Amino acid sequence: MQRYDIVVVGAGPAGLSFARAASAEARVLVCEMQASVGGNTFSTWLPRDALPGELARAVVQRTKEVKVRGPKSELASRVEGVVLDWKWVVRLLALEARRRGAEIWTSSPAKELLLKEGKAVGVRLEAGSWREEVRSEVVVDASGCSSEWSGLFPRLLGRKPKPEETVFSGEHLLAGADPEDSVEFHFGSYLAPLGNGWVHPFGSGFAVAGIQGLRIHPEASLDEFVAKVRRLGRAAPVASTRGMAVDVSLESFCSDGILAIGGAGWQVLALSRGGLLQAMKAGEMAAKVVLEALTEGDVSKEGLSEYERLWRRELGPDFELERALYSALSRSWDRNVERLLEGMEREPALLRDFAALLAGVEPGRAAKKLLEVLG
Known part of the structure; x- marks a missing residue:
């Protein structure tokens, strides 16, 4: 012992x-x-100015644009960001912990x-x-x-x-993706009820596509999502993972x-x-x-x-405001996502705020602004 x-x-x-x-x-x-350390996620995206300095070595690609696609509408905005290799994020944190004396089994x-x-x-x-x-x-x-x-x-x-509290997710690492310097976020109840899909470029020829939502079968939903993304038309998965979170x-x-x-x-x-x-x-x-x-x-x-x-x-206020936005969207998901996109079209800075919220950067500040759009 x-x-x-x-x-x-x-x-x-x-x-x-x-x-x-x-x-x-x-x-x-x-x-x-x-x-091995690294978990069951391939990538994450952050706005460039939110990147912690100690994780700079985990950057696998820099991006210049964010696209948000709703059930009917699509918007894009110039937002400089970075895609991080999640395994390297965790490895770098493990390195620092070990250097300071932690044992890792x-x-x-x-x-x-x-x-x-x-x-x-x-x-x-x-x-x-x-x-x-x-x-x-x-x-x-x-x-x-x-x-x-x-x-x-x-x-x-x-x-x-409970089943109704469980959010399922899945990700593919895809080879053969078209070159892009944008990240995409997709919303729609058909593929991702009360959730969303995402696409991250992941270095030359590679991309990460993922989906999360309530009451979904992650593998089937993910394959259907990938088939609908134009830039992934010639890509094939070379690694996959799935996970869950609690709502x-x-x-x-x-x-x-x-x-x-x-x-x-x-x-x-x-x-x-x-x-x-x-x-x-x-x-x-x-x-x-x-x-x-x-x-x-x-x-x-x-x-x-x-x-x-x-x-x-x-941290609580950020979580509460972000949860309030989620609850407001949930009352009529597709309709309210479209209302948000209409607000972002009128005020482009809101799209940048929404992208930051989806990355977990000051989510309370962004949620407060977006709640005003929904009234």
């Missing part, structure tokens, strides 16, 4: 940002279920939360015939919500997402000895498919709280609940 101050379950942006921030002052172990699924008198005291890792119990003062659940073994904390609460938030993010960040805490933006910047910030905020709790010797729910207060103050 091994002991650490903190065990982080999940080597995604939230978990690795936590480890990067906490490892200089505590013994941190990051456990990743997969054989891959192929180490956390199958069970270890409890003592109701307090989390570690995790049981298991893969094949290998099994290891790791004890810790605090468990940080950053395991996301997209697999059977994700979300230790929601399972502790007995909270399982609601948990009421609480912590309990005795454990807190949940990012997808594991169902802290997911409704319209933005990446949430990279929010995940990184959540990890950094949680590290500050956990280190203080360890110093004070209080890792109870009350000792860790400062993370909830910080999250609700720093």
Whole structure:
């Protein structure tokens, strides 16, 4: 049995940002279920001025234009941005965490939360015939919500997402795509009910196409979406992935000895498919709280609940406004998307705001403006 101050379950942006921030002052172990860090996403897009400097090496292509396609209308605007290779985003965060002292174990699924008198005291890792119990003062659940073994904390609460709360997604990495320096976002209830599709250029000859929505079969919906995108007419998938997210938030993010960040805490933006910047910030905020709790010797729910207060103050307003926009659109999805596009045509700056919102950049500010368009 091994002991650490903190065990982080999940080597995604939230978990690795936590480890990067906490490892200089505590013994941190990051456990990743997969054989490599990088998750089940191929790419993400950000406006150029929102790119964190430490992730510059993950840029695979620069873009000059954003296109938004609704059920009937289409708009485009010059917006300089960058497409990031998601695996390199995560690898760069892992590099920084390791440089600061974190240990990272891959192929180490956390199958069970270890409890003592109701307090989390570690995790049981298991893969094949290998099994290891790791004890810790605090468990940080950053395991996301997209697999059977994700979300230790929601399972502790007995909270399982309902079918109507589950957003399914799929992505193809395609070879043979026409050269483009634009990103595309597609909206329409037929292919992506209460969701959207996207296309990112991914270096010479390659593109990433993805789709997310409620009550969809991701593979079938994705293939149908790709067939409708002109620039992908001669392309073929060379790799595919699928995932899921939860369409609601948990009421609480912590309990005795454990807190949940990012997808594991169902802290997911409704319209933005990446949430990279929010995940990184959540990890950094949680590290500050956990280190203080360890110093004070209080890792109870009350000792860790400062993370909830910080999250609700720093990130909560963005999530609430973005959720309000999503709810307003949902009342009549196709009609309201078209109303937004009409507003963007009258005021082109709104399209740039919408693109930033879809990238998870200041989503509350953009959502507030777009809600005014919908009245």
